[in-house]
Amino acid sequence: SAVISQKPSRDICQRGTSLTIQCQVDSQVTMMFWYRQQPGQSLTLIATANQGSEATYESGFVIDKFPISRPNLTFSTLTVSNMSPEDSSIYLCSVKNGLAGGPGSSYEQYFGPGTRLTVT
């Protein structure tokens, strides 16, 4: 299984500021995802982070608000821009194990510990 770390684990930010969340994986993975989990709501996929190209965003999420970087196969960042209290949530990095055609499960998806963001 992949070991995923996220920084920061939690933060309290002021309205209008931006926060960048880092996700580091201990092995190369093909797919990295960013999710949001708001209180009482299901996990919501924000975007798929693509290595070497622009992220693929889900409906309702845009690059200007949630810019994502993925410079290599083990690291990604998500920035929450121009924050408002509605952005208060847990943000989770998730990866799909194994390289394409390589060993490892092709379906298990692993999650980082999450970043708890509070916007005041």
Place this chain on the structure above:
Amino acid sequence: GQNIDQPTEMTATEGAIVQINCTYQTSGFNGLFWYQQHAGEAPTFLSYNVLDGLEEKGRFSSFLSRSKGYSYLLLKELQMKDSASYLCAVRVYNAGNNRKLIWGLGTSLAVNP
């Protein structure tokens, strides 16, 4: 649209068996997952079904009926540590032929002594 339904809360007794149901209405079905999430922690993978039938893994089993859009997670010999939220997720193909997970709201299970 894509929709997943599961009960909000369930209560069971230590040592007992509990079944958590999940029904889904999705297009482009490509597998169903169950995850466990303890409070304040990340979800952890429990099971995966893509064909009809029962998959058993220790104390946990998961069942799928694709024709009925139905799955359940069966937990046997319940332990206090099984108190958690159980998330049902369906993997679907989207318009770009990529796959993504659609998540239910989760079932909060409380195991009492």
